[in-house]
Amino acid sequence: MKNVVKKFPGVTALNGISFDIRPGEVHVLLGENGAGKSTLMKILSGVHKPTSGEIIIDGKAFSHLTPHDSYKNGISVIYQELSVINELSIGENLFIGRLPTKKLGPFETVDHSEINRRAKEILKTVGLNRDPKTAVEELSISEKQQVEIAKALAADSKVIIMDEPTASLTNSEVDSLFKIIRRLKKDGKGIVFISHKLGEIMEIGDRVTVLKDGGYVGTKNISDITQDDLVTMMVGRQISKNYQHDTLSFENEPVIFEVMNLSRKDNKVRDVSFKLHKGEILGFSGLVGSGRSEMMNAIFGAQPKSSGRIFIDGEEIKTSSPYSAIKNGLAMVTENRRETGFFHNFDIAENISVLPFVKNSGAGGISGLVNRKDEARWADEQRERLNIKCYSPKQLVSELSGGNQQKVILGKWLAADSKIIIFDEPTKGIDVGSKSEIYSLMRRLADEGKGVLVVSSELPELLSVCDTIAVFREGKIVKTFSHREATEENIIHASTAQESEEA
Amino acid sequence: MPTKLKEKELSFSQAWQRYGTLGILVLLLVILAVLRPSFFFKTSTITQILSQSSVNILIALGEFFAILIAGIDLSVGSVVALSGMFMAKLMVSGTAPIVAVLLGIFMGALLGFINGILVNSTGLHPFIITLGTQAIFRGVTLIISDSSAVFGFPASFSRFMAQRILYVPVAAIIAIAAALILAFLTRQTKLGRNIYALGGNRESAWYSGINIKLHTLIVFVISGICAGIAGVVLLGRVGSAEPAAATGFETYAIAAAIIGGTSFFGGKGKIFGVVMGGLIIGVINFGMNLLSVSSTLQQVVMGALIIGSVTLDRFVAGRK
Numbered sequence: 132m133k134n135v136v137k138k139f140p141g142v143t144a145l146n147g148i149s150f151d152i153r154p155g156e157v158h159v160l161l162g163e164n165g166a167g168k169s170t171l172m173k174i175l176s177g178v179h180k181p182t183s184g185e186i187i188i189d190g191k192a193f194s195h196l197t198p199h200d201s202y203k204n205g206i207s208v209i210y211q212e213l214s215v216i217n218e219l220s221i222g223e224n225l226f227i228g229r230l231p232t233k234k235l236g237p238f239e240t241v242d243h244s245e246i247n248r249r250a251k252e253i254l255k256t257v258g259l260n261r262d263p264k265t266a267v268e269e270l271s272i273s274e275k276q277q278v279e280i281a282k283a284l285a286a287d288s289k290v291i292i293m294d295e296p297t298a299s300l301t302n303s304e305v306d307s308l309f310k311i312i313r314r315l316k317k318d319g320k321g322i323v324f325i326s327h328k329l330g331e332i333m334e335i336g337d338r339v340t341v342l343k344d345g346g347y348v349g350t351k352n353i354s355d356i357t358q359d360d361l362v363t364m365m366v367g368r369q370i371s372k373n374y375q376h377d378t379l380s381f382e383n384e385p386v387i388f389e390v391m392n393l394s395r396k397d398n399k400v401r402d403v404s405f406k407l408h409k410g411e412i413l414g415f416s417g418l419v420g421s422g423r424s425e426m427m428n429a430i431f432g433a434q435p436k437s438s439g440r441i442f443i444d445g446e447e448i449k450t451s452s453p454y455s456a457i458k459n460g461l462a463m464v465t466e467n468r469r470e471t472g473f474f475h476n477f478d479i480a481e482n483i484s485v486l487p488f489v490k491n492s493g494a495g496g497i498s499g500l501v502n503r504k505d506e507a508r509w510a511d512e513q514r515e516r517l518n519i520k521c522y523s524p525k526q527l528v529s530e531l532s533g534g535n536q537q538k539v540i541l542g543k544w545l546a547a548d549s550k551i552i553i554f555d556e557p558t559k560g561i562d563v564g565s566k567s568e569i570y571s572l573m574r575r576l577a578d579e580g581k582g583v584l585v586v587s588s589e590l591p592e593l594l595s596v597c598d599t600i601a602v603f604r605e606g607k608i609v610k611t612f613s614h615r616e617a618t619e620e621n622i623i624h625a626s627t628a629q630e631s632e633e634a
Numbered sequence: 635m636p637t638k639l640k641e642k643e644l645s646f647s648q649a650w651q652r653y654g655t656l657g658i659l660v661l662l663l664v665i666l667a668v669l670r671p672s673f674f675f676k677t678s679t680i681t682q683i684l685s686q687s688s689v690n691i692l693i694a695l696g697e698f699f700a701i702l703i704a705g706i707d708l709s710v711g712s713v714v715a716l717s718g719m720f721m722a723k724l725m726v727s728g729t730a731p732i733v734a735v736l737l738g739i740f741m742g743a744l745l746g747f748i749n750g751i752l753v754n755s756t757g758l759h760p761f762i763i764t765l766g767t768q769a770i771f772r773g774v775t776l777i778i779s780d781s782s783a784v785f786g787f788p789a790s791f792s793r794f795m796a797q798r799i800l801y802v803p804v805a806a807i808i809a810i811a812a813a814l815i816l817a818f819l820t821r822q823t824k825l826g827r828n829i830y831a832l833g834g835n836r837e838s839a840w841y842s843g844i845n846i847k848l849h850t851l852i853v854f855v856i857s858g859i860c861a862g863i864a865g866v867v868l869l870g871r872v873g874s875a876e877p878a879a880a881t882g883f884e885t886y887a888i889a890a891a892i893i894g895g896t897s898f899f900g901g902k903g904k905i906f907g908v909v910m911g912g913l914i915i916g917v918i919n920f921g922m923n924l925l926s927v928s929s930t931l932q933q934v935v936m937g938a939l940i941i942g943s944v945t946l947d948r949f950v951a952g953r954k
Contacts, residue, residue, distance in 0.1 A: 251686035433841055454843040463841070471841045476901035485831055488824050489843040496845055497852070543842070578791045 136183045136304045144170040146345045150320035152290055157312060159353070160325045162342035162365060167596050168325050171342070172292055189289075201460040207283030210291045213275050216268050221278055222250035222263035225285040249285070249445045257281045257311050257317075273304035275572040280311060291315065292323040297331060298420060301311075306578050309335050327418050329358045330359040341365055356540070358628075362620050369630040374574045375614050381408035381598060386445070388551050388582040393439030400436075407551075407582045412573060414585045414593040417626045419601030423586045424466055425606070427553050431463040432456040443550055443582075455489050460550035464541055464557060466586070472540040473528065480510035480524040482539050484545040513542030518568060534565060536610060541569070551582035558592060570596050590619045636704060655894055655910035658943060666921045673924055677801050685871065687916030688805035689864045690713075691909055693883055694890035695809075695816055696746075696860030698908045699853045701891050701936060703833045704900025705760035707854065708748060710887055712771035714880035714909050715743040718865035719775050722784040722875030731791035742862020745857050750854030754847040760854075765797075767885070776877045785874035795870025805867045812863060816856070817905040823899045829853060836899030889940045890915055914943070 145167045160168050173179040173185070176311050177198035186193045188204045196204075209470040215224050223230070223338055226246055233242040250263035260279040261270070267278060274297060283291045312322055312335060326332055332339060333353060341348040341364040348364050388407040394400055400422045403458035406624045407413050415423040420519040429436040432450035435468035441448050443460055456463075459535050465471040474482050484506040493500040500566045521531060528539050537559075544552065554573065558566045573596060577583045587593050600617045610625040671680060700707035721738030721743075725731055745767070768785045782914045797804045820826040832839040832849050840846055869875055894911030896903030918939055922932045 431841075452843075452845070453841050454845055457843040465841055470835075471837045473838055474901070476830060476833055476836040476897075481827070485827070485842045485844075488827060492824050495848050496828060496843060497848065499824045499825055500822050501824060 132320065132552065133444065136181060144345050144349075145174075145181070148342065148347045150166050150340055150350075152323060154289065154319040154321050156337040157316060157322045157324050157335050159336035159339040160323055161327075161332065161339055162348075166365075167345040168342060169294070170345075172208060172294060172323075172325070175201060175206055175290075175292060176308075191402040202286060204288060206288035207286055207288035207290070209276065209279045209283065209294065209295075209296060210431055211294045211298055213272070213279055215278050215282075216273050217268035218266070218513070220266055220470055221254070221259075221261060221270075221281075225250050225263075225268055225282050226254060238243075250281075253281045253284050256284060257427040258307065258314075261557050270476065273308065275301050276300070276308070277311065280315075284315075288320070290323065291592060292325070294325045295327070296324070299325060304402040305331070308393070327627055329361055330362070333358060358624070359620075361619075362623050365623060368431050373614075374570050375412075375596075375598055376410075376554075381411040384408040384410055387443065387580075388584075391440040391442070393426060393429060393441075395425060395429050395435050395606075396435060396437040402426065403439075403606075403608055405601060405608060405611075407584065409580060409582075410577050411598045412577050412583045412585060412596055414587060414597030415599040415603060416587070416590065416593055416600055416622050419588060420608035421603040421626065423603045424555055426603075427463060427555055427584070427586055430456070431461060431553065433463075433580075454489065456494055457486065457547060457549070461553070462544040462547050462549035462551070463553040464544045464555060466520075466555040466559065468537055468540045468559075472543065473536065475529045478525050478527050479514070479519070479521055479531075479539055480506050481523075482528050483510045483513050483542045483546050486543050490547045491551075492574045498537075507547045510542075513539075513546055517542050518565070537622070538565070549581075551584070552576060553584045553586070555586045556588065558583060558587075558589070566592075590622055591615075593622075604628075640881065653912065655907050658893075659910055659914050659917065661772045662917045662921065666917065666924065669921075670920040670924050675827065679920075681798065681801055681803055683913070683920045684806035685918050686920060687912050688809040689868050689871070689880075690883065690886050690890055690915060691809045691912035692812055692860050692867060692940075693880075693887040693892075694866035694908050694912050695812055695905065696857030697887040698759060698816075698885070698891045698896055698903060698905065699829065699856050700764075701888070701896050702829055702834075702900060702903055703850060703853050704898075705753070705850070705853070706764065706888065707746075707749065707760060708764040708859045708884050709745070709768040709771055709884035710857060710864075711880040712768045712775065713742050713745045713858055713861035714780075714865045714868060715815060715875075716865075717747065717862040718772045718869050718879055719779050719877065721865065722787065722869060725777065725791060726784055731788050731794075732924070735791075738861040738865055739859060740866060742858040746810070746855040746861070747851065747859020748906045749858065752852035753854065756851055772881075779875070779877045780897050781877055783876045787869070787873070791874060792870065796868070804831060805871060811852060812860065813905055813909050820905055825849075825852065830901055832900075881925060886909070886915055889936075890909040892942050893940065 135143055148167070148171060150171065160171065162168050166578065171181060174181050175196065176201060176587070177196040180195040186196060191204070193200065216227065219227065220536050222243070223246065226249070231242045231245040231249070232239045233245070254261065254263065255275045257280050259274060259281065259484070269273060270278065280291065292562065296308060300308060315322060315443065322337060324332070334463045336353045338350060338352055339361065340350040341361070344364060351360070370549040385408065386406045387409050389405070391404050394404045401424075403426055412570075417423050422615065427432070428434040430438070430441060432452045432455055441450060450459065450461065474485065487505070487509055488499070488501065489496045495534060506522065513519065514524060519538045528536055531539065539549065541557075555570055573583050573585070585593065585597060594617055598614050600612045600614065600622060601608045602612070602622055604626050610619065667675070693714065697707055698711055715830060719740045720741045721734045724734035724737060749760070749764055749767055752767070753760050756763065795804055799807065820830070828839070828844045828849055831842065831844055832846060836846060868879060872879070890911035891897065891903065891908050892911070893914055894903065894907030894909070896907065915936070918936065919932070927935065
């Protein structure tokens with residue numbers, strides 16, 4: 132790929148990226164969330180059309196690829212959310228779209244024995260010891276992934292792109308994946324390996340290309356560099372304005388919120404404890420899936436916890452459902468706001484008043500009347516506080532711009548006037564201009580004595596807002612930094628370092 | 635100014651949403667008046683339409699809530715039959731009519747409660763659950779009635795149900811009262827607001843502290859109560875409890891709710907619309923009888939009208 136540029140309306144997702152893959156190598160693509168890895172991958176698979184630049188495959192130049200070009204020229208992508216079809220057999224999955232056929236009288240029918248014969252050969256290469264007739268739904272995640280790799284081989288791909296293939300694998304499964312990757316290298320395949328886990332990258336990669344904010348940082352031979360070099364390449368962006376009070380220390384402030392030994396049955400959160408002091412904003416960093424949002428969902432009662440105690444102002448509270456959490460003074464601005472925060476059938480005022488209505492009612496939220504004066508007042512307060520642009524609080528939210536919808540949802544949670552507010556990705560989908568408004572708001576809430584917890588994948592956001600940053604890895608808090616000690620480097624290091632090198 | 639323009643367009647589609655069904659109803663009445671003026675301009679006509687629509691409107695009021703949470707209740711016809719049969723048995727065995735009626739409505743609530751519990755505990759779509767309970771409740775009706783009709787109710791009951799107050803039959807008064815109470819519930823109570831929220835976005839409702847199972851249960855109990863009351867009205871009108879009573883009535887109830895503007899995807903709709911939808915169906919039925927359309931052809935016309943009116947509604951609403 133040479134000088135590839137991809138512009139989306141309003142954003143340059145990729146700005147002049149050059150990237151090459153040699154046969155028989157593992158080329159790692161590294162960068163934070165939003166650095167442009169997925170866009171790059173989608174250009175190679177033909178989902179997106181680059182704005183400019185060219186793609187050269189075996190000397191043939193393309194201005195863009197269609198999914199068909201991509202496939203015909205030997206590029207396969209294995210997405211993090213695997214695209215195998217659970218209902219079909221392994222063999223059928225391998226040849227889907229071009230199933231071998233045979234004549235049966237006047238009809239052309241699927242040749243199952245041919246499928247199974249060819250599938251067996253390919254499965255041997257990827258080391259999957261399964262009958263090709265097995266339904267894919269019976270397989271484990273790592274086996275499904277092997278089927279995906281086998282599918283790439285069945286298509287005779289020369290380049291296989293793997294998007295965070297180890298994200299949901301256990302250690303031994305990762306080892307066997309690496310064995311397969313080494314075998315593919317020997318067969319002359321080019322592998323593009325996307326991962327956040329630095330230890331893995333050092334182990335399996337030959338070269339690494341680092342992207343940052345859609346720009347190209349550099350390409351290096353893995354043998355020439357260290358993990359620390361990688362971290363330095365990934366970060367190093369200018370530090371934005373800070374919202375912390377530098378003079379304050381929270382050690383002597385009262386603890387207003389505490390979580391003790393919280394765990395989830397699914398092991399996504401393991402024995403987590405933390406304290407929040409008055410006036411403090413506590414941030415949670417970590418990779419997607421490291422347990423941050425999962426912990427918040429458990430604290431808020433939206434997803435089950437297996438053990439753990441929660442205290443507000445020293446008093447233990449039970450949060451068996453969001454209802455009890457809200458009643459006890461918690462609020463959570465959820466990450467996927469369209470799915471979990473928003474009522475398309477309601478107007479702005481109705482959306483905002485859902486929370487305070489529920490909070491102020493008894494009998495499981497069902498008793499009481501709708502007070503339209505309160506409703507209008509809450510809506511006006513939030514409209515002013517968050518600068519929501521609309522012509523009337525009676526306007527349907529579905530007519531608002533995306534950023535304004537996000538603000539309505541924020542307003543809904545703020546209207547409940549809760550003691551502790553959890554922000555899960557508070558500025559997701561919010562334009563740059565409004566971000567600073569929200570940061571100031573969070574600081575104001577903390578100064579007023581509210582507890583503010585923030586989960587964010589944007590490190591600069593955490594660094595400029597939070598007084599304390601806890602880093603999650605594999606369901607545990609592995610490190611806690613005060614904002615004076617915290618840097619992008621040490622946070623990324625803590626969230627990506629492998630278990631083994633800590634000792 | 636662009637915002638001004640937007641407001642204007644919005645008010646048009648809102649006006650349609652609010653008064654569109656009323657418009658259709660008036661249009662139908664005008665057509666009928668033109669075609670059969672001699673019959674139409676009689677108070678007995680209005681009385682008859684109201685009386686015939688009451689059962690359907692009552693069932694549709696409950697069905698409305700089931701559809702509002704993006705569900706459905708296919709068992710309503712069987713609930714009408716079973717609670718009616720239960721009431722009838724009580725009355726002929728000497729229970730005071732008022733006690734029998736209350737117990738009958740309670741039976742409706744209980745059957746709705748069973749629906750709600752089954753939906754909550756299995757996690758299956760209400761379509762499947764109520765398809766099953768439709769058959770079960772009907773079967774139980776056949777068993778307790780020994781497959782034969784029950785009649786011979788106390789005179790006080792029949793007399794009360796046949797009364798008219800200012801030409802308005804008791805059945806219609808019951809339906810109107812139920813509609814008013816439920817309109818209050820939907821518009822003025824937190825319970826009503828929560829049900830709309832649940833229908834609009836289940837996940838959001840859960841995260842907003844709305845107890846999904848509790849509200850689902852309440853919705854099915856409301857549907858059951860409405861069907862139970864419809865059972866009372868049907869007994870009064872027919873004068874007997876038939877084991878096959880109200881078979882297929884769920885179709886008309888669903889049609890009334892949908893014609894009245896209730897969104898099949900949940901979260902949108904109004905009680906006023908449901909009443910209009912029920913009256914539209916009533917007028918169409920009455921009109922076809924008046925014009926001596928054969929009962930077989932009536933089925934075809936009714937089906938076509940359901941599809942036609944909803945299409946028209948979407949078409950007009952989609953213009954914004």
